[in-house]
Amino acid sequence: MLGLSFIFAIGFVLIHLFSKRLKLLKVLPRSRFLSVAGGISVAYVFLHLLPELSIFQDELQGELENSGLQFLENHIYVIAMAGLVIFYALEHSVKTSKKKNKHADQPKAATGVFWVHIVTFALYNSVISYLLVREEYGDPLGMFLFFIAMGVHFITNDKGLRATHQEEYDRYGRWLLAAAILVGWATGAFADVHEWIISVLTAFLAGGVILNVLKEELPEERESSLVSFCVGLTSYSILLLFL
Template sequence: MIWLSFIFAVGFVLIHLFSKRLKLLKVLPRSRFLSIAGGISVAYVFLHLLPELGVFQDELQGELENGSLRFLENHIYLLAMTGLVIFYALEHWVKTSKKKNRHLAEPKAATGVFWVHIITFALYNGVIGYLLVREDYQDMGSMVLFFSAMAVHFMANDKGLRATHPEDYERYGRWLLAAAILIGWGIGAVTEVHDWIMSVLTALLAGGIILNVLKEELPEERESSLLAFCTGLISYSVLLLLL
């Protein structure tokens, strides 16, 4: 299914480059669509990624000789929490930087803060691109579900990053995130990393997805929809459980 994965990778690229033109994402208070996207992403993490971490942990038992790696083998969920903390720290850093520049006509984060923020999301995207080709899909339907979950998640992320870094994201950020998808896919197409590296990347990704969804859903000014969020979560959960 490598060619299908490549088509989906291109789909992710197009989302990053052109999501600004989607009318569903231009509405503030935010559209119901983004709340549905949040529900889908959370369902994917809890019903697919986290159970997969349990499988990784079982498969790695006894395989790692290094003491620190053995610790990770038995505490893989700590890495998911670390991923959440990393993205939380980034968001806090960006907000603090913008507050320091509030005297400007259009307050923005410092240039260095922007680049750290966007490069971290590029690594995040690269992992998703890698998983697109290297994830252990049961069938084509499983790949379609992965694509759909990450597609709506990317739309929500794009909306948030564009609101945080209006000019810089449009000029540089979206191109870097789009390229990261293809780079991650290309690495996955030509090589396969060790299972323990895969488990680390998956754990960090899970934590990052959870934080990014909560970041978009919880602030009062977003006026997100609980009903839409639950609709996305329940509908996608049913699809995952049926496959």
């Protein structure tokens, strides 16, 4: 399914380049679509990615013996927690930087913080695109469900990053994130890696998705919709459980 994965990777690229033109995202201060997207992403993490980690952990038994990574055989969820903490630290640094510039006409994070933020999300995008190729899908539908979950997640991330970094995101950020998608796909398509790397990347992704969804849903100023979030979560959960 390499050809299909490339088509979906191009779809991810187009989302980053053109998501700001979606009419659904022009509803202020908050589009219900983003809450639906958050629900879909969370459903995918809890019903697919996290259960998959337990499978990875069983498969890793004995694989990393006598190596510095042996602890992963029994503690793969630590990586998921680390992913969550890393993105929490990023958001905290961005908010701290913006507070220091609060007297500006349009407060925004310092240039250095912007680049750290964007580069980290570029790595995050590469992981998602890499797993688009390397995940073991039972059929094309499984890959399509992954594409939908991560595609709407990218739309949510774009909205948040654009609001945080303003014109700098459109000028530099979205292009770097789009390029990272292609880099991740190419790595997955042409590089042969050990199973434990895939398990680590999957765990990191799970933690990152959870934090990035919650940071968009919880702040009061987002005026997110609980009903829309639950609709997205429930409907996508049904798809994952019965398809």
